[in-house]
Amino acid sequence: MMKLSGPAYLFLLKRMPESWKLQLNRREHLNTLRKQKSDWFLLLKSYIIYMLELSVLILGVLIVSEKYLAPFLVVRIPQGPWAELLVVLITLLVISPFLRALTHNRSKYSGLMLNLWTAKASNRIYLILLTAIRMMLAYSAILYLMFRFLPLPTVLIIPIGIVLLVFILRSKALLKRYWRLEARFMINLNERQMEENLRKIEANQGVRNIRDMHEAHWLDNVLYTFCLRIERDSTLIGKALKDIHFREDLNLIVIRVERNKSKINVPDGSFVLTEGDILRMAGHNLVYKLIRDEQLNLNFVPDSLMTLNAFSRQETLSKAARLTCSGIPIRKESPLAGKRLVDSGLMSVNKCMVIGMERNKQRLINPGSEQEIQPCGLVWVVGEEKQVSKLISENVYQL
Structure with missing residues (x-):
């Protein structure tokens, strides 16, 4: 059916009366x-x-x-x-x-x-x-x-x-x-809501969800998500994500790829890009820089730029596998404590991406693979709800 949709569209377009075409274009x-x-x-x-x-x-x-x-x-x-x-x-x-x-x-x-x-x-x-x-x-x-x-x-x-x-x-x-x-x-203006959020965090043993944080949270001020469509003749076509170095060069990560109306959440490094793929990226707002690069040939998807908080709230309305963003407290006995991100299995095993770290008022956005996960800190991850829940259970609730 998908293969026939293109020829069917062209067939109807050729035989459609001009008045209909004008009316459709006018409405658009x-x-x-x-x-x-x-x-x-x-x-x-x-x-x-x-x-x-x-x-x-x-x-x-x-x-x-x-x-x-x-x-x-x-x-x-x-x-x-x-x-x-x-x-x-x-x-x-x-x-x-x-x-x-x-x-x-x-x-x-x-x-x-x-x-x-x-x-x-x-x-x-x-x-x-x-x-x-x-x-x-x-x-x-x-x-x-x-x-x-x-x-x-x-x-x-x-x-x-x-x-x-x-x-x-x-x-x-x-x-x-x-x-x-x-x-x-x-916090002072929404003191009651903040107190409720703090009680929720305490009840969850320190686990945080970005949806429950206030809009002035530090991640909301520095981290955006946006979508870019890969157009024809883009140098990204045929390349695997691990060979593009979005994180190393631009401090961006691809948290989702949309292809033929299907969504691939948290794609791994072996995922190969094709023409028409829509990349949902997370990181600093570098849309202007990316769409100006003629070799990349990327087009911005309207209405896709939003804060991480807004994106997380939008995901709650989705019926398919939803992405969520959570902050996981790392204790000394946590299986992740002391490991480098590349050795932690967060991506290969849990299908989660680390987008931020907090420790002693120091904050990192999209840390590199060599970054060590230190105890007494907070790790912010993005992943599908089931995978994130499993990760939280292993590192918080089962300890």
Whole structure:
């Protein structure tokens, strides 16, 4: 039946009246337009709310600095410009995480931006404009602070402001600092839900499921999943996954391959790719880099970019073998403790992939095969529910 579907489609297409074709194309075009309008609405709504939240925080800090901090320091350090310089430094330290967040593509709408970017070339102008507005707001806050307190000429303040903005844009530490602040806020805001999650974790002997974690969880901030379709003439066709080195070169892993409407979860290294395969990848958001590579010839699948949390929730609606993501506490007596990933059997035996590790506040994304699984840590794995449950049982419940 599958082999006959192509010829049957071409047969009907040749004999179908032109009016029918126009009507079908018109409906498809209208559906595409409706989808784009919906994406724009969701994007702008999320964008405006996020911008207002951060702008209010930044403005509040600037007002406090001007009304209270500056007079306080000027009285105590009356000689020279040191009081004003100290005001600028303290204020910058406080608002810099918020400025970094302001210039960062938030995970909630990065998927919408990518859908709109790939859907229509004219959308890109407006998306670039939205990004430029965020940059200008951050730059304006820096300039206001410097013009207000530093007795420097404009020709010096403008380039200094640009240097500071570039530093903030490139700082991963500031972004992580903001994520920690946001996570703390989310925990306080959803205290009841967090307490319920903690009780659930305690009842499960430390086992965590990403679906039960709050949206500001660190994995949600750095780990995405997205789908790419292998097109004709791609250099990936005919290659086994072990020969492509997605993890080593791009810090990405393939957690699922869709082929002819069937899903192959957690494919091993011997899996050979063919034209039309859809790769569900997990890792950093490198969609732009991958689809720009003409040799790979990969196309982004619209609406596929999402956080790991969102993907896990989506999987619960699937009737087929579902993927799940769980954090497994590693105790000293655990069979996995002290083993390298390559020797652990997680992939070969349990059909699970390690996507993250936590230990002593240190975190790793998609660790390499030589990474050792250390006790008193947490290992985040992706796999089918049955396999993950079996792995948890062997390393937690049966000890």
